[in-house]
Structure formats: C-alpha cells, structure tokens
Amino acid sequence: MKKYTILGAIALVMLAFMAVPVMADAAPSTSATLSATGSITQTLSLTNSAQSFDFGAFKEGVNEKDSVGTLTVTSAFIPSWKVTAAMSDGYGYMRTGSGGATGPYLANKLQEYNYNAATPAWVDAHGLKFTGSSSTTMLESFQQTVLISDAPGSYSTVVTYTIAAA
Amino acid sequence: MKSLKFLNKLCILTLLIACIAVIPVSATVTLSGVKFMADVAPGTTVTYPMTLSLSGTDNNTDYEFTVLGFGNDGDGSYIGIDPTIDTSPNSARPYITLDKPEVSIAPGSSETVTATVNVQTNINGGLYALINIHPKPVESTGTGATFVTAMNVPIMLTIMGTPLTETGEIKGITADGYSITTEFTNTGNHHYYNAKNTLTGMDSSGKQAFQITTEPLITAIVPGESVNFKQLVDTTTAPGEYAVTATVYGLNETVLATSSATITLTSGTPVVQSAPTEPETPTPLPTATSPVGIEIGIISLIGAAALIVVRRR
Numbered sequence: 001m002k003k004y005t006i007l008g009a010i011a012l013v014m015l016a017f018m019a020v021p022v023m024a025d026a027a028p029s030t031s032a033t034l035s036a037t038g039s040i041t042q043t044l045s046l047t048n049s050a051q052s053f054d055f056g057a058f059k060e061g062v063n064e065k066d067s068v069g070t071l072t073v074t075s076a077f078i079p080s081w082k083v084t085a086a087m088s089d090g091y092g093y094m095r096t097g098s099g100g101a102t103g104p105y106l107a108n109k110l111q112e113y114n115y116n117a118a119t120p121a122w123v124d125a126h127g128l129k130f131t132g133s134s135s136t137t138m139l140e141s142f143q144q145t146v147l148i149s150d151a152p153g154s155y156s157t158v159v160t161y162t163i164a165a166a
Numbered sequence: 167m168k169s170l171k172f173l174n175k176l177c178i179l180t181l182l183i184a185c186i187a188v189i190p191v192s193a194t195v196t197l198s199g200v201k202f203m204a205d206v207a208p209g210t211t212v213t214y215p216m217t218l219s220l221s222g223t224d225n226n227t228d229y230e231f232t233v234l235g236f237g238n239d240g241d242g243s244y245i246g247i248d249p250t251i252d253t254s255p256n257s258a259r260p261y262i263t264l265d266k267p268e269v270s271i272a273p274g275s276s277e278t279v280t281a282t283v284n285v286q287t288n289i290n291g292g293l294y295a296l297i298n299i300h301p302k303p304v305e306s307t308g309t310g311a312t313f314v315t316a317m318n319v320p321i322m323l324t325i326m327g328t329p330l331t332e333t334g335e336i337k338g339i340t341a342d343g344y345s346i347t348t349e350f351t352n353t354g355n356h357h358y359y360n361a362k363n364t365l366t367g368m369d370s371s372g373k374q375a376f377q378i379t380t381e382p383l384i385t386a387i388v389p390g391e392s393v394n395f396k397q398l399v400d401t402t403t404a405p406g407e408y409a410v411t412a413t414v415y416g417l418n419e420t421v422l423a424t425s426s427a428t429i430t431l432t433s434g435t436p437v438v439q440s441a442p443t444e445p446e447t448p449t450p451l452p453t454a455t456s457p458v459g460i461e462i463g464i465i466s467l468i469g470a471a472a473l474i475v476v477r478r479r
Contacts, residue, residue, distance in 0.1 A: 041198050041199075042198070042199070042200045042201065043196055043197065043198045043200065044196070044197050044200045044317065045194055045195070045196040045197075046194070046195055046196075046315045046317070047193065047194040047195075047221075048193060048313050048315050050313055051193060051312070051313060052310060052311065052312045052313060053310045053311045053313070054310035055310050056310075068311075068313075074196075078200060078201075080384045081200075082243055082244070082384070082385065084239075084243050084245075094311075105311075140313075142311065156310060156311065156312070157311050157312075158311070158312045158313075158314055159311050159312070159313050159314065160300070160313075160314045160315075160316050161313065161314070161315050161316065162298075162300075162315075162316040162317065162318055163315070163316075163317050163318070164200075164201075164243075164244045164296075164317065164318035164319070164320060165200040165201040165319075165320065166384045166385045166386070
C-alpha cells in the first residue's frame with residue numbers, strides 16, 4: 001500500500017511540473033512566434049497487375065482474347081495526369097521473326113466491351129483525365145485476331161504505358 | 167475421427183489459399199517530382215530532383231533517364247521528340263544534364279536523379295523538355311505481350327523578364343462525314359493550358375446550323391506544336407456545304423486564332439472519333455480488395471476458427 005502511495009505522489013509531482021509553464025529566468029514577453037514548415041510533394045504511382053500475358057497457342061480464325069489485369073494510377077497533389085499506351089512496333093501489330101500479324105492487336109476500351117485496334121487510336125482510347133488526389137483503375141483486356149494468312153511462329157509485342165502529369 | 171482429420175486438412179488448405187491470395191503480384195513504380203514548372207531567371211542554373219521507387223514485390227529493375235524534346239500528340243498528349251529532330255528554339259533539352267542517366271533500383275528501394283538546367287540568356291518565353299523514365303529495353307518473348315510502365319516528367323520553365331508570346335494559328339479545317347478536324351498550332355514562345363475550339367457552321371442561307379465547343383484541353387500546348395480538335399456535328403444536321411468558322415480560345419477565353427473554311431458534311435455513318443480534348447474519365451474500380459479477396463478472407467477466418475476449435479477438442 002505504501003509503495004503505491006509513493007508512486008502516486010511521484011506521478012503527481014511530475015504532472016505538476018508538466019502543467020506549470022517554466023517561468024524562471026524567462027525574459028518577459030508579450031508575443032510568441034510559432035514557426036511552422038511544410039512541404040507538398042507531387043507523386044504519381046503506376047501499378048500494373050500483370051507483367052506479361054501469353055495468349056498460348058493461336059487457333060486459326062479465332063479471336064484470341066483474355067483479360068490481362070488492371071493498371072492503377074495513384075496521384076498526390078497532381079491536378080490531372082494522362083496515361084498513354086504504345087506498342088513496340090509503333091503500329092499495333094504483334095511481331096514474329098519474319099513479320100507481323102495480319103490482324104491488329106486489339107485493346108479493350110477501358111470498361112467498355114468494344115475492342116479497339118491498338119494503333120495510335122488506342123492511345124486516344126486509353127487517354128484519361130483525372131482530377132484530384134486519388135486512385136483510378138483501368139482494366140487491361142486484349143484480343144488478337146488470327147487469320148489463315150498469318151505465318152507460323154511466335155508472335156509477341158511490348159506494350160509501354162507512359163504516365164505524365166498534365 | 168476421420169471427419170475431424172478432413173476438417174483439419176481443409177482448414178490448413180483454406181489458410182494456405184488465403185495466404186497466396188493476399189500476396190500481391192502487381193508491381194508499382196512511384197515517382198516523386200513529376201513536373202518541373204517554374205519561373206527562372208536568365209543565366210541561372212536550376213536543379214530538379216526526381217525520386218523513383220519500386221514496390222517490394224517488383225523485380226530489380228534498371229531504369230534509363232532520357233532527355234527528349236517536348237512535343238504534343240494530335241490529342242494533346244505529351245510525346246518525346248527525338249534529339250535528332252528536336253529543333254525548337256524553345257527546347258530546354260540541349261541545356262539539361264542528368265547526374266545519373268541510369269539507375270538500378272532494388273525492390274522496395276528508391277533512387278534519385280537530379281536534372282540541372284542551365285537557363286540561357288538569349289531565349290525568350292519558355293523552355294521545354296521531357297525527361298522520359300523507362301526500364302531498359304526488354305525483348306518480348308513467347309506468344310503474348312510484355313507490359314512496361316514508363317513516366318514522362320515535363321520540364322516547363324518560364325524565363326522571367328522576357329516577352330511572352332501566346333499566339334496560335336489554325337492550319338486547316340477538314341471534314342470526314344460529320345466529323346470536323348481543326349488543326350491548331352502554337353506559334354508563340356510560351357505554352358498555354360485550357361485551349362478549346364468553337365465551331366460555328368452557317369448554311370447556304372446564312373443561318374447558323376450548328377455551334378459546338380470542345381472541352382478545354384487538360385494538357386498544355388507548347389511552342390511549335392500542333393493538336394487536332396476533332397468534333398462531331400449533330401447527325402440531325404442536313405448534309406451539304408457549310409461555311410465553318412473555328413475559333414480557338416486559351417485561358418480566360420482569350421482568342422488564340424480564328425479561321426474560316428467551307429466544308430461538306432456527307433451523309434452515311436459518321437466517323438465517331440474521340441475528341442482530343444477530353445478523354446474519358448473511367449468509373450473508378452475497387453482497387454484495394456476485390457470481392458473474391460473478401461470472400462477468401464471470410465473463408466480463411468472461419469477456417470482458422472474451426473481449426474482452433476478442432477485442435478482444442
């Protein structure tokens with residue numbers, strides 16, 4: 001019991017010290033200056049849920065398609081940004097060693113169900129405007145039409161998503 | 167007893183599935199220092215740090231920082247101009263140096279690259295460049311696509327004390343079906359935001375048949391660059407010849423350029439094109455947790471509880 005009384009007394013003394021402003025040796029003052037600093041850092045994050053996508057073995061006359069994943073943009077203190085997409089061949093065709101696919105590589109236009117040729121028009125389709133500091137997620141979905149005229153081989157492409165603050 | 171063992175195994179399996187489900191497979195690249203826009207004095211040197219970081223789930227990646235000319239695509243998007251063809255007098259590219267043109271970033275860490283701009287004394291208006299940050303070129307393999315994320319850092323400097331010219335010119339007005347394209351070029355020495363185009367069409371009797379205005383561009387048009395304003399005329403408008411006047415406005419409704427032409431609207435299925443001005447704003451999707459994730463989480467919690475009960479018995 002005695003131990004708790006001593007501890008309680010010590011706590012009360014400490015509280016008193018904390019509550020009473022330190023006046024000793026302080027020069028008389030009629031004003032106080034509060035100095036505050038802060039900074040704003042603009043950041044942009046781009047998250048791609050898929051690093052790559054494999055259609056597997058193509059079948060003649062079949063529209064090979066699949067949902068790939070999502071592309072998420074997170075911005076802080078950016079009024080607006082824009083994502084553009086480009087394919088490695090510059091035109092929108094998957095390439096094999098000897099040439100390109102006859103049919104264009106198609107991209108799903110965001111959440112809509114119509115597919116667009118992944119040409120520069122596709123860049124328009126993927127263009128976005130977003131205002132504020134928040135996240136937006138786009139669906140990535142692709143389709144490749146395989147035609148009888150396509151040469152045998154492995155077809156591939158590199159899709160580059162580029163983001164820039166407006 | 168057998169059913170208890172089965173339940174036990176089921177619980178462990180459920181927990182395993184839950185563990186796999188919560189491990190993120192996506193990769194995130196984050197850039198701090200995304201746009202260098204400032205007023206600078208001629209003859210000074212300014213620096214701009216850019217910090218690039220990778221999520222812990224990404225692979226070790228080598229990134230290249232490349233200084234390019236600043237261009238506008240037809241829809242207003244920013245595009246890099248190869249140094250060999252970047253001849254703009256307002257290009258900042260020749261005056262920018264990077265302390266590290268290439269960095270290797272480990273998962274969960276970051277690297278800072280600083281751009282130094284030597285502001286010239288003989289240039290009026292603005293100085294512009296793009297710093298493109300991209301992973302070192304990757305080769306696509308197999309039958310599919312490889313996805314790469316890159317970033318462009320706009321450098322937009324206004325040189326203080328120099329005359330700023332914000333002017334433009336309409337290079338052409340053309341029609342395709344009911345879609346009218348107005349090609350517009352920034353002929354000044356300074357960029358401008360919020361450019362928009364108003365098209366007014368008069369029929370042969372001099373009566374106004376249509377008037378359409380684009381949404382303001384969210385991107386800036388930089389000196390020497392062109393954009394295409396694409397607008398769709400209401401398809402209820404009768405086909406035929408129209409005298410069209412295009413007026414491009416800048417910020418605060420300042421008229422940047424105006425031009426007139428005679429165009430022909432042709433019937434048939436109009437070509438619907440996305441306007442260069444206002445790309446769509448998608449409906450935000452749930453990003454943090456998918457419904458499947460929630461279900462797995464609930465199942466795993468139930469599984470864990472069942473496991474504890476079984477163990478105690």
